[in-house]
Amino acid sequence: MKAVIIDDEKNARNTVTSMLTMVANDIEVVAQANGVETGLKTIEQHVPDLVFLDIHxxxxxxxxxxxxxxxxxxxxxxxxxxxxxxLEAFRFAAIDYLLKPVDPDELEKTIERVRQQKPDNQKVMEVLLENMQKTSSSPRKIALKTSDAIHLIYSDEIIHCESADNYTRFFLNNQKPLLVSQSMKSTEEMLTPLGFLRVHQSHLINLSQISKIDRKNGYHVEMTDGTEVPVAVRKKDMLMKRLEEL
Incomplete structure (x- = not known):
């Protein structure tokens, strides 16, 4: 696999190059570039399989x-x-990123994800660039990766999410559920700032999609699709507090 590193910090480029020899010796860094213009020329010249790209x-x-x-x-x-x-925009677009200074273990994990993915770059970039222009309170477009496709949806289309081992099942308005290769923890981190709450170990709900709170026969909420979602005892107060803030 041919790789190119584009970063205006020479030390950062050399560090990633050195780490790759330790964690992925089948990846060859064929060139480095220090900016946008040199990066474009380098990509055109070498046609890499993998590009590490600095933001600023x-x-x-x-x-x-x-x-x-x-x-x-x-x-x-x-x-x-x-x-x-x-970083928030990257999560919504399901794009891989590494924080500087780069950690070798994180680099190795990222390379493994890259090997397994067949990204639809056009869809991914559509999500990324759109979200970079959004205000923090706006619904976000999200790229959800299933086993056979990348689905683009807006966050307000999600009714609730359910944990399924290392995957998450997304229940959407007027669509079939999607089984996404993303943990519930990652889903919670992504959606909590957008009006979602994890009310149970296995359930994350869109607070604006609650139709009823039932306090009989165990505390649970009824969602707009008719699903009854249990609420853990320790989450009751947080649920009521978040609803008051809507």
């Missing part, structure tokens, strides 16, 4: 580079410092 560079951003490559066919891993807004 002296002559522009990684997003600027991608906008000029509308039909790229390589796997993509972003390199970034703690940019919370960008």
């Amino acid at each position: 560079m002296k002559d522009g951003t990684g997003f600027d580079l991608l906008r000029r490559l509308p039909n790229y066919h390589f796997a993509l891993v972003f390199l970034t410092a703690h940019d919370n807004y960008a």
Whole structure:
């Protein structure tokens, strides 16, 4: 697998190159670039299978580079410092990223995910670039990866989610449920800021999709699709507090 590293910090480029020799010796770094313009030329020249791309560079951003490559066919891993807004956008788009300074274990895990994925780059970039322009309170477009496709939905279309081992089943408005290769923990982290609450170990609900709270025969909520979702005892107070804030 041929890789290219695009980052305006030489030490960062060399660090990733060195780590790759330790955790993925079948990946060959064929070139490095230090910015948007040199990165575009490097990609055109080497046609890599994998690109590590910094977000903030002296002559522009990684997003600027991608906008000029509308039909790229390589796997993509972003390199970034703690940019919370960008990290949130990455999670919604199901894009791989590494925080600087890069940790070897995280790099190895990321490479394993890259090997297993066949990303639809056009869909992924559509989600990423749209969410980068959203305000924090707006519904977000989310890329959900199932075994055979990437589904693009808005967060307010999700009624509730249910844990299924290492997967999460998403129940949506007027659509069949989707079994997504994402843990409930990751789903909770992504959706909680958007008006969702994990009311039970196995259940995450959209608070705006509750139709009734039933206090008889055990505490549970009825969702707009008719599903009854149990509420853990320790989550009752949090549920009522969050509903008051709506």
